[in-house]
Amino acid sequence: MRVVSVVSGLVAELLVEARECQTMSGTRIQDQSQAFDTEYEEKLSQTIAGHEELQKQLQKLLSSWEAERSQLKMKILQLEHSLVDVIERSNNPLRAELLSQEKIRLIEEAKREWTAQWVAERKQLLAEIKRLRSSESTG
Numbered sequence: 001m002r003v004v005s006v007v008s009g010l011v012a013e014l015l016v017e018a019r020e021c022q023t024m025s026g027t028r029i030q031d032q033s034q035a036f037d038t039e040y041e042e043k044l045s046q047t048i049a050g051h052e053e054l055q056k057q058l059q060k061l062l063s064s065w066e067a068e069r070s071q072l073k074m075k076i077l078q079l080e081h082s083l084v085d086v087i088e089r090s091n092n093p094l095r096a097e098l099l100s101q102e103k104i105r106l107i108e109e110a111k112r113e114w115t116a117q118w119v120a121e122r123k124q125l126l127a128e129i130k131r132l133r134s135s136e137s138t139g
Contacts, residue, residue, distance in 0.1 A: 089095055
C-alpha cells in the first residue's frame with residue numbers, strides 16, 4: 001500500500017506540474033501570438049506604405065506619359081499639315097506658274113533698278129567728261 005500511496009503522490013505531483021506547464025504554455029502561446037501579431041502588423045504597414053509609394057510613382061509616370069503623348073499627337077498634327085502644304089505646292093500647276101511669274105517680276109524689278117542706277121552713273125560720268133573738256137579748252 002505504501003507503494004500505491006507513493007505512486008498516487010507522484011501522480012498528483014505530476015498532475016500539478018502538468019497544469020502549471022499548461023498555464024505556462026498558454027502564456028507562452030499568447031506571448032508568441034502577440035509577437036507574431038506585432039510582426040505581422042509591422043510587415044502589413046510596410047507593405048501598405050510600399051503600395052502607396054508605388055501608387056504615387058504610377059500616377060507620376062501616367063501623367064508624364066500623358067503629357068508626352070499629347071506632345072507627340074501635336075507634333076504629328078503639325079507634320080501632317082506641313083505634308084499637306086508641301087503636296088499642295090508641288091502638285092498645283094497654278095501655284096508653280098504664280099511662283100514663276102513672281103520670280104520674273106522680281107528679276108524685272110531688279111533690272112529696272114540696275115538700269116536706273118547705270119543711267120545715273122552714266123549721266124554723272126558724262127557730266128564729269130564735259131566738265132573736264134571744258135576746263136581743258138579754257139585752260
